[in-house]
Amino acid sequence: MTNEMQMTLEAPSIYQPIMLSILEITPMTDLEKVFKIGLPHPMSQDHKPGQFMQISVLGVGEAPISISSSPSRSKNSFEICVRRVGALTNALHALSPGDVVGVRGPFGRGFPIERFRGKDILFAPGGLGLAPLRSVINEVLDDRSNYGRIIILYGARQPKEMLFRDELQEWATREDVELHLTVDEADEKWKGNVGVITTLFSKIQVSPRNTVAITCGPPVMYRFVLMELLGMGIPEGNIWLSLERRMKCGVGKCGHCQMDHIYVCQDGPAFSYAEIRHLEEAL
Amino acid sequence: MTAKILPKHAMQGWIETLREHYRIIGPKPAQSQYVFGDIHSADDLDLSYPTSILPPKKVLLPQREDLFRFDSMGDTPIVEPTFDDEPTVILGIHACDMHSIALLDRVFEKGTTDQHYQTRRENTTLVSLECTTSCSEFSFCKSMGTLSVPENFDLHMTDLGDEYLLEIGSKKGENLLRGFNEVREATDADFERLNKVMSEKWSHFTYRLDFDVTELPALLSLSYDSKVWEELGDRCLACGACNIVCPTCYCFDVRDEVDFSLRSGGRFRVWDSCQLDRFAIVAGGHDFRDTRAARQRHRFFRKGKYLTDQYGVVGCVGCGRCAQACLVHISPVDTFNELHRRRVPSAAAQEEALA
Amino acid sequence: MSSTKPKIAFFDFAGCEGCQLTVLDALQTHTELLNAVEIVQFREAMSRSDDDYQIALIEGSYTRPSDEVRLQEIRDQAQIVVALGACAHLGGVNAVRNAHRLEEIKNYVYGEKAEVYEAASARPISDFIQVDAFIPGCPIDREEFVRAVKSLLQGNAPDIPDYPVCVECKLRETGCVFLYGKTCLGPITRAGCGAICPSFGVGCEGCRGLIPNPNMASLREVLSENGLDEMSVKAKMSLFLTNQIATSDMEA
Numbered sequence: 001m002t003n004e005m006q007m008t009l010e011a012p013s014i015y016q017p018i019m020l021s022i023l024e025i026t027p028m029t030d031l032e033k034v035f036k037i038g039l040p041h042p043m044s045q046d047h048k049p050g051q052f053m054q055i056s057v058l059g060v061g062e063a064p065i066s067i068s069s070s071p072s073r074s075k076n077s078f079e080i081c082v083r084r085v086g087a088l089t090n091a092l093h094a095l096s097p098g099d100v101v102g103v104r105g106p107f108g109r110g111f112p113i114e115r116f117r118g119k120d121i122l123f124a125p126g127g128l129g130l131a132p133l134r135s136v137i138n139e140v141l142d143d144r145s146n147y148g149r150i151i152i153l154y155g156a157r158q159p160k161e162m163l164f165r166d167e168l169q170e171w172a173t174r175e176d177v178e179l180h181l182t183v184d185e186a187d188e189k190w191k192g193n194v195g196v197i198t199t200l201f202s203k204i205q206v207s208p209r210n211t212v213a214i215t216c217g218p219p220v221m222y223r224f225v226l227m228e229l230l231g232m233g234i235p236e237g238n239i240w241l242s243l244e245r246r247m248k249c250g251v252g253k254c255g256h257c258q259m260d261h262i263y264v265c266q267d268g269p270a271f272s273y274a275e276i277r278h279l280e281e282a283l
Numbered sequence: 284m285t286a287k288i289l290p291k292h293a294m295q296g297w298i299e300t301l302r303e304h305y306r307i308i309g310p311k312p313a314q315s316q317y318v319f320g321d322i323h324s325a326d327d328l329d330l331s332y333p334t335s336i337l338p339p340k341k342v343l344l345p346q347r348e349d350l351f352r353f354d355s356m357g358d359t360p361i362v363e364p365t366f367d368d369e370p371t372v373i374l375g376i377h378a379c380d381m382h383s384i385a386l387l388d389r390v391f392e393k394g395t396t397d398q399h400y401q402t403r404r405e406n407t408t409l410v411s412l413e414c415t416t417s418c419s420e421f422s423f424c425k426s427m428g429t430l431s432v433p434e435n436f437d438l439h440m441t442d443l444g445d446e447y448l449l450e451i452g453s454k455k456g457e458n459l460l461r462g463f464n465e466v467r468e469a470t471d472a473d474f475e476r477l478n479k480v481m482s483e484k485w486s487h488f489t490y491r492l493d494f495d496v497t498e499l500p501a502l503l504s505l506s507y508d509s510k511v512w513e514e515l516g517d518r519c520l521a522c523g524a525c526n527i528v529c530p531t532c533y534c535f536d537v538r539d540e541v542d543f544s545l546r547s548g549g550r551f552r553v554w555d556s557c558q559l560d561r562f563a564i565v566a567g568g569h570d571f572r573d574t575r576a577a578r579q580r581h582r583f584f585r586k587g588k589y590l591t592d593q594y595g596v597v598g599c600v601g602c603g604r605c606a607q608a609c610l611v612h613i614s615p616v617d618t619f620n621e622l623h624r625r626r627v628p629s630a631a632a633q634e635e636a637l638a
Numbered sequence: 639m640s641s642t643k644p645k646i647a648f649f650d651f652a653g654c655e656g657c658q659l660t661v662l663d664a665l666q667t668h669t670e671l672l673n674a675v676e677i678v679q680f681r682e683a684m685s686r687s688d689d690d691y692q693i694a695l696i697e698g699s700y701t702r703p704s705d706e707v708r709l710q711e712i713r714d715q716a717q718i719v720v721a722l723g724a725c726a727h728l729g730g731v732n733a734v735r736n737a738h739r740l741e742e743i744k745n746y747v748y749g750e751k752a753e754v755y756e757a758a759s760a761r762p763i764s765d766f767i768q769v770d771a772f773i774p775g776c777p778i779d780r781e782e783f784v785r786a787v788k789s790l791l792q793g794n795a796p797d798i799p800d801y802p803v804c805v806e807c808k809l810r811e812t813g814c815v816f817l818y819g820k821t822c823l824g825p826i827t828r829a830g831c832g833a834i835c836p837s838f839g840v841g842c843e844g845c846r847g848l849i850p851n852p853n854m855a856s857l858r859e860v861l862s863e864n865g866l867d868e869m870s871v872k873a874k875m876s877l878f879l880t881n882q883i884a885t886s887d888m889e890a
Binding site: 011012013014015016017019056058059060061062063083085086089100102218219244245246248249251252253254255256258259260261266280281 | 350351353355359360362364366390391394395396397398399507533534535536537538539540541545546547548550552555557562563564565566567569571572577581584585588589592593
């Protein structure tokens with residue numbers, strides 16, 4: 001697996017982040033903010049949606065965070081969507097535009113979207129799983145004519161926890177995107193579907209052999225979504241997911257992301273279900 | 284073969300000469316065991332050591348190692364990576380540990396080179412020592428094919444009684460003898476003595492594995508769902524000792540530290556252990572290897588299969604340190620044998636099947 | 639973090655104040671601490687007593703009903719409450735008494751005055767108020783205390799190890815005390831002390847509390863294999879771990 005470290009290739013240490021400025025911070029929900037981070041030069045052509053960065057705040061720590069902007073829109077910047085869950089993410093949330101963060105990457109193997117051309121694409125993100133999939137969705141939408149139907153099924157716990165609501169609005173109004181939303185718990189304003197994400201599958205018909213499904217969400221969601229996708233007859237090699245692990249190095253050494261013999265940081269984080277279904281430690 | 288003869292009484296002189304240019308690390312007694320530590324004189328060094336608590340791996344990949352220092356006091360943060368390039372000689376490395384260093388070299392140089400390891404490695408000279416007797420009741424190097432020293436030594440010592448025969452493996456090794464006059468060229472008579480030691484040593488080691496080590500990866504492939512892992516998981520204390528003392532473990536955690544300004548400090552790595560409860564936990568709280576049984580399986584698959592598949596060398600060098608450190612008597616050789624026993628139908632069962 | 643220094647107050651409940659002494663030690667070796675925070679209450683070291691504080695560090699365990707009121711007052715004032723040391727964190731050695739009937743203990747200790755004194759079973763302070771962080775140990779480790787204060791200043795909970803003492807013992811190449819015929823709770827006890835007791839040849843007594851998911855059954859077997867009878871195992875496990883074992887052993 002090639003390891004694209006174009007930004008830190010020249011650094012004397014592979015663990016040394018380059019310090020980049022935050023251009024914009026957009027609050028998404030109570031827990032999530034989107035950070036737009038400036039790049040000194042455009043990201044390489046090899047950058048694939050689905051890759052991740054090692055993001056750090058000096059003195060607090062470093063963690064892998066998936067890139068949520070698409071390569072098509074990340075010429076001199078990239079975006080990450082950060083949920084506040086621990087020391088590092090708390091520290092990120094306390095930053096302001098103009099502050100700097102440490103960046104290493106991009107790392108890993110993203111989604112091989114060139115292989116998806118001509119096919120219908122079914123996106124099924126749950127919760128924060130929309131962050132990495134937004135990268136693919138926008139990449140595909142920016143090259144719309146090369147793909148068939150675009151179906152997006154997105155589930156969140158509550159309406160106020162939905163991410164990227166401006167884009168959801170935009171996708172909802174597009175004729176060439178089929179968007180279906182659901183929440184586990186509705187509030188008084190919610191008019192849409194209520195229930196877990198799998199309740200949306202009955203709303204769509206797909207031609208399974210010509211469909212690529214891409215899903216990302218918490219581990220418990222995968223089992224049910226995979227059942228639905230396989231039940232629709234989508235081949236295992238056409239079902240793609242992104243796996244979460246706590247990479248410490250990003251370069252296949254620290255051992256934290258290993259599942260069986262696979263290093264998620266290098267061989268993934270994007271995998272087809274066919275590649276991982278036999279791995280007990282994958283899901 | 285180029286070889287030299289070093290009389291044992293000249294050891295002190297050699298160490299003094301080396302100390303002018305190198306930091307010297309070697310086996311020395313500590314409490315009732317041995318550790319690799321700084322050698323200031325020949326009296327510190329005990330080359331008859333059985334085994335050490337930690338392997339000499341710790342010289343190349345220290346338990347705690349700074350990766351970079353930073354200072355954010357000014358407008359632009361300054362990040363300065365730290366490398367240790369102090370010329371170092373490690374004396375008296377056993378064959379098993381030499382094999383483990385060969386593996387670590389591949390791990391840290393393959394794909395993306397780890398410059399911190401590389402810098403240390405380039406500035407370290409390895410002086411190995413021929414193993415002539417079994418070092419501990421726990422070791423099983425002969426079974427793992429790691430009893431003969433691999434070719435990564437710079438200098439290799441064999442004890443010939445009152446002298447050491449020194450085989451020169453590299454320019455780095457040769458440099459250790461430069462300007463030191465108390466060594467002489469080895470003669471045919473010396474090589475005869477060497478051959479005698481080499482031919483006699485093998486009988487002092489026993490085969491402890493019930494099958495050939497080349498079958499190990501395949502045996503593990505067949506044993507993923509073995510009950511053995513549950514049984515080990517029931518006993519395992521998840522204390523991490525096996526990983527910490529292992530010469531081929533290299534997993535690490537990365538942490539930050541700050542001074543009271545909160546604006547300057549450093550990032551460092553520390554050894555980690557896949558047997559610990561939260562090794563595979565992610566930010567959302569899900570633990571992808573949350574049972575001791577799965578963690579034990581992961582450990583033995585890494586040693587017996589994954590590393591072999593990935594790097595082409597055996598991942599367990601048979602040093603026996605983990606077995607010695609384990610309070611609940613989990614040992615790789617016993618585990619591999621048990622897996623083998625359960626895969627091979629017993630004679631009685633075979634007869635029954637034939638009847 | 640605002641430019642004004644956070645105000646810190648120390649409080650003591652039932653304990654020996656050894657943890658506060660360790661804090662005093664830390665202030666002497668890390669004088670920068672005094673530039674980073676403002677100490678407004680510290681009976682061990684100063685007479686000033688100011689109730690305007692953000693961070694409360696509580697030493698000692700709950701041992702009597704009236705403690706609850708005082709704990710609650712501290713909780714109401716402080717933004718962050720830290721349990722300092724084994725007594726506050728676990729109930730400490732005080733909890734040895736929990737194994738006996740309270741009346742018996744009171745009579746034994748106070749004799750005919752038993753009725754005059756209030757007493758209850760010794761509990762960790764987290765049984766009564768929400769605790770945001772803990773710094774374990776009997777006493778606390780000086781370096782860990784310093785790191786913990788830095789984390790608090792950064793707005794984070796201190797990063798207290800959740801792996802066992804064995805890891806630190808091996809990292810510093812201390813010979814295992816089991817090899818010398820001693821017994822040790824290191825395999826189930828939270829590290830962070832630098833394995834100080836084993837480094838002096840003494841087995842770990844568990845003062846930093848249990849790691850998450852300890853294998854109690856297996857450790858009992860190890861202790862018994864190494865010559866501890868059932869009574870001695872029980873005694874060893876109740877010196878610091880009374881309040882933790884009561885719950886986790888039932889699960890084991």
